[in-house]
Amino acid sequence: MPVAITGIHGQCAHCASICLLAPWQLNAIAINEAFPCSHCHKALQLSDPKQIRRIKSLDSLALLRASTLVMVCTALLVALVMEWVGLLSVIEQINFTLVAILIYLVVVQYARHRQHITLILEAARAHAD
Numbered sequence: 001m002p003v004a005i006t007g008i009h010g011q012c013a014h015c016a017s018i019c020l021l022a023p024w025q026l027n028a029i030a031i032n033e034a035f036p037c038s039h040c041h042k043a044l045q046l047s048d049p050k051q052i053r054r055i056k057s058l059d060s061l062a063l064l065r066a067s068t069l070v071m072v073c074t075a076l077l078v079a080l081v082m083e084w085v086g087l088l089s090v091i092e093q094i095n096f097t098l099v100a101i102l103i104y105l106v107v108v109q110y111a112r113h114r115q116h117i118t119l120i121l122e123a124a125r126a127h128a129d
């Protein structure tokens with residue numbers, strides 16, 4: 001399962017350091033595998049179902065961003081064509097364009113905000129000391 005990469009941190013159960021999770025570490029979490037802490041190199045895993053659900057919801061967040069981009073581009077094209085055929089004045093078209101871009105920026109900002117996660121990682125059971 002592919003996971004969106006940006007802004008996800010993990011807190012180590014062994015050394016309590018917080019570090020940015022690399023894509024391969026996120027992949028390990030996604031397939032429920034243990035992985036070493038990048039600071040103290042002891043094995044970690046994510047077993048809290050609530051946090052796992054949160055990680056998985058990032059996929060739909062990426063989809064939301066992509067579909068919003070397509071929607072905004074379509075709306076801009078429609079506004080442009082409507083201006084060409086005389087259904088909209090230039091000022092109305094500019095207003096329409098600004099509103100569409102604003103909506104896109106709000107969605108991107110929301111997605112970015114939701115992506116800022118710090119996972120509380122646990123010691124992997126098989127490798128616990």
Ligand SMILES: [Zn+2]
Binds near residue numbers: 039040
């Ligand atoms: Zn550690």
